[in-house]
């Protein structure tokens with residue numbers, strides 16, 4: 001089958017986006033892994049599949065697959081690229097879109113300045129909601145990382161995140177601890193491992209070693225989880241600039257019962273075709 005795809009990126013977190021509205025697509029995990037291979041395939045962190053809405057009041061459905069072939073619940077940078085894609089492809093004439101994802105409904109909006117703002121939904125914290133193995137709910141949890149004792153916060157944005165506050169994100173801690181935390185036995189569905197360096201109450205640096213993809217240049221849900229964790233720890237104000245290796249995101253959260261809001265860029269790189 002000849003597959004048309006659009007290569008996109010949000011702060012260097014890169015995707016291929018497929019139109020599952022005008023064509024019916026069923027891709028196996030093996031095909032997704034092959035497409036995601038940066039040497040033998042196209043290469044991406046995640047594959048985004050745009051599908052027709054399945055119910056009233058929703059414009060589209062959007063599915064997300066990591067480069068390891070696994071389907072996941074949510075992707076923040078991907079949500080921004082999704083909006084850019086459906087508008088560029090003429091699949092909608094709206095600029096504010098209601099989208100069904102595996103984690104629930106999100107509402108991305110293309111702003112007049114070309115950036116995209118996404119209502120990322122409410123964060124969840126209870127261990128069972130992550131999922132994370134713990135005896136009780138807490139702001140932080142001690143975690144043994146192959147002999148290193150660290151304190152993490154756990155946050156679900158629909159997908160699981162373990163967030164640490166570190167002195168220096170570029171000290172080697174991401175390379176050393178990221179893969180170990182991703183596969184830590186206390187995370188039954190694995191986890192995205194975030195490392196946050198607090199610069200001041202309105203600015204952080206963040207690196208994320210992602211579940212099923214390894215370290216990415218930026219992680220939207222990871223930025224949301226990190227800001228929420230920092231606010232709950234009393235370290236951050238409600239609106240924060242998150243600086244990643246791929247660039248800056250603006251994240252806002254006003255406490256329990258409110259959604260996390262994310263604003264950032266979305267860029268189409270090229271469109272191509274490939275035989276699958």
Ligand SMILES: N[C@H](CCC[C@H](N)C(=O)O)C(=O)O
Nearest residue numbers: 075076077159211219220221
């Ligand atoms: N890069 C995505 C996160 C993908 C999440 C995926 N790595 C997982 O949850 O397994 C983002 O911008 O939010």
